Amino acid sequence: MTGVLPITLENSRKIVQALLYSGKEYVCVMKLHGEVTEEQVKTVLKEFEDTIYQRPPLRASVKRQLRTRRIYYLDFLEMDGRNVLFKVGCEAGTYIRKLCYDMGEVLGCGAHMQELRRTRAGPFVENGDIVTLHDVAYWFMEWQQQKDEKILRKFIQPMEKALTLVPKIYIRDSAVDAVCHGANLTAPGVLSLETGILSGSMVAVLTLKGEAVALAKAVASAEEIMNMEHGVIAEIKRVLMLRGTYPKCWRSGET
Amino acid sequence: MPRTIAPWEIERKLLVKAEDKTNPHYGHKPEERPAKEYIQYGVINLDKPAGPTSHEVAAWVKRILNLQSIGHGGTLEA
Numbered sequence: 001m002t003g004v005l006p007i008t009l010e011n012s013r014k015i016v017q018a019l020l021y022s023g024k025e026y027v028c029v030m031k032l033h034g035e036v037t038e039e040q041v042k043t044v045l046k047e048f049e050d051t052i053y054q055r056p057p058l059r060a061s062v063k064r065q066l067r068t069r070r071i072y073y074l075d076f077l078e079m080d081g082r083n084v085l086f087k088v089g090c091e092a093g094t095y096i097r098k099l100c101y102d103m104g105e106v107l108g109c110g111a112h113m114q115e116l117r118r119t120r121a122g123p124f125v126e127n128g129d130i131v132t133l134h135d136v137a138y139w140f141m142e143w144q145q146q147k148d149e150k151i152l153r154k155f156i157q158p159m160e161k162a163l164t165l166v167p168k169i170y171i172r173d174s175a176v177d178a179v180c181h182g183a184n185l186t187a188p189g190v191l192s193l194e195t196g197i198l199s200g201s202m203v204a205v206l207t208l209k210g211e212a213v214a215l216a217k218a219v220a221s222a223e224e225i226m227n228m229e230h231g232v233i234a235e236i237k238r239v240l241m242l243r244g245t246y247p248k249c250w251r252s253g254e255t
Numbered sequence: 256m257p258r259t260i261a262p263w264e265i266e267r268k269l270l271v272k273a274e275d276k277t278n279p280h281y282g283h284k285p286e287e288r289p290a291k292e293y294i295q296y297g298v299i300n301l302d303k304p305a306g307p308t309s310h311e312v313a314a315w316v317k318r319i320l321n322l323q324s325i326g327h328g329g330t331l332e333a
Binding site for chain 2: 001002003004005006007008009010011012013015016019020022023024025049050051061070071072073089092118120121122123124126128129130131132133136137140149152153155156157158159160161162165167172173176190191192193194195196207208209210211212222225226241245246247
């Protein structure tokens with residue numbers, strides 16, 4: 001198994017949950033155990049699109065109970081004898097090994113997963129900024145010698161990159177430190193927000209500079225938030241920014 | 256039947272509720288953070304080699320960069 005594995009450094013570890021639940025894309029070689037036609041394979045691939053039931057395999061890191069998983073797309077790429085190459089976009093927690101086995105059962109001949117490469121994990125894709133372990137070791141050494149920050153930015157992305165697919169709420173400077181201290185986000189602090197937010201959605205709270213302040217759970221939809229003048233609009237779940245980065249702008253009550 | 260849209264295919268628009276400015280004296284744009292902070296708030300899009308587990312690979316990155324802690328998004332096994 002090779003491919004996209006986002007590594008979160010130090011403080012950005014806190015955004016791992018946003019990545020864990022994000023969708024994945026794989027390119028896979030499936031080995032068939034008998035002779036079937038390309039047409040039959042294509043038909044079965046189509047059948048497994050949308051919602052599937054899946055019991056995690058014997059060697060799995062979760063409880064082995066039947067669960068549903070979304071398959072966004074399952075595209076046939078190539079077939080050579082008993083080897084089938086396909087691309088699959090799926091919900092987090094889909095076992096591709098199991099998907100191959102199950103498709104083999106439906107085909108009647110049986111099949112297993114031969115090779116797997118992850119081509120996407122949430123916003124991180126294979127092309128563009130992906131680096132190897134060798135690149136990391138090399139660029140880090142180069143940076144230590146030359147002290148040129150450009151080198152650092154060649155192989156490390158800001159953690160905000162990981163939040164690209166999470167709907168965002170931009171807030172006032174004056175609301176930032178309160179959120180850093182765990183206060184829930186209220187309507188007056190909101191400057192702008194992205195469409196598609198529903199009550200219960202995970203949202204990223206950002207400053208106007210684009211820095212992540214916190215991960216939160218929206219308690220109103222985007223349309224409702226637009227019309228609200230006061231009241232809580234999101235419950236803060238994980239604070240990402242260090243307290244005191246922005247000035248404290250609230251009055252504390254008497255103690 | 257139209258297929259389920261993948262999270263990366265969703266297009267979002269920005270709704271503006273109020274206008275304000277940000278004070279340049281506080282914070283930094285993510286791509287302009289000073290080096291030390293940039294690493295601490297950084298993510299590496301790593302191409303995992305075949306063989307070692309995700310945990311082992313993450314541990315290697317931690318050692319190469321000489322960091323205290325590290326995490327990875329989604330174990331890449333089976």
